[in-house]
Amino acid sequence: MxxxxxxxxxxxxxxxxxxxxxxxxxxxxxxxxxxxxxxxxxxxxxxxxxxxxxxxxxxxxxxxAREDLIDAVFADRMDAYVEAADRGLADPDPWNGFAGFVEAICGMQAADRGVADLLTMTFPAAEALQVKHARALERSIQLIDRAKAAGHLRADFTHQDLAILLMANAGVVGATGQAAPDAWRRLVAYMLQAFAASGSAAQNAELPPAPTPAALYQATLQLGSTSRRG
The missing domain is CATH 1.10.10.60 (Homeodomain-like)
Known part of the structure; x- marks a missing residue:
């Protein structure tokens, strides 16, 4: 040949x-x-x-490596994380911008258990994700500073408090599952009231409905079953 x-x-x-x-x-x-x-x-x-x-x-x-797979799977989710922060900064109302960002990223956690974990963990070897995560963090700090300067967000709030909220929300999402899928909304609403500056109108915002007793009972059954399997 x-x-x-x-x-x-x-x-x-x-x-x-x-x-x-x-x-x-x-x-x-x-x-x-x-x-x-x-x-x-x-x-x-x-x-x-x-x-x-x-x-x-x-x-x-x-x-x-596992991080290579995580990088590939969640590239678009991290883009959405950054975009949520950008939308918040584009909002002319500093409080609405901050609160909208918080609700958006907590909603992302509720829609995807992987995202719920991703936003509360660090993966140094997943370089592309870490770059996007750092970009979103930078913008979230800007949202926090802007809401504080406008007198809407309590002065002692820090970006670490946002990380704590994401951890708590991930726990609620994992615990309630399909039994009470909107439970996270009430948690987030409560937290936003707690984050608001004293005397702010946001402290009196209406809360989403609480899960029904039957839904919470079902969630506890599922959580207990998962723990026993573990």
Missing amino acids: SADGAASVQVNEAGPLRRDAERNRERIVAAARQAYAEAGLEVSMAEVARRAGVGIATLFRRFP
Whole structure:
């Protein structure tokens, strides 16, 4: 076979191989996104491989470390995190901008257990995510400073308090699950009242409805069942 013929064979073989590799990558990312959304970031790489229908060796060829997979799965979610902060800064009302940002990111946690975990953890090896996380943090500090300067946010509030809220909300989201899926809204509303400066109208804002006793009871049953399985 001529050199030109050998090169042609290599090119023709490389095309399907590249397509297969890309399909595997897409299946892995899709499976990981669904698994993380349902159960959080504690899902194992082996479980992701099983859901994707690929071998564990194939998964590690595409994503040598867990952080590489997390980087790929949550890139768009972290973009949404930054965009929520940008929307808050664009709001002419400093309190509405701050409160809207808080509600948006807590809503992201409620919609996706993986995001609930992601916003309360640090992954130094996931470099792209860390860059976006730092960008969102910078903007959230600007939102805090702006709301304080306007006299709407209590003077002793810090960005660490926002991190505490995200941790608490992640816990509520994980505990209430499908039984009381809107419970987080009441928690966030209460916290925003607590964050508001003394005498602010935000302290008297109407709260979302509380979960029904039956819904909370069902949530506690599910939480107890999960603990026993653990």
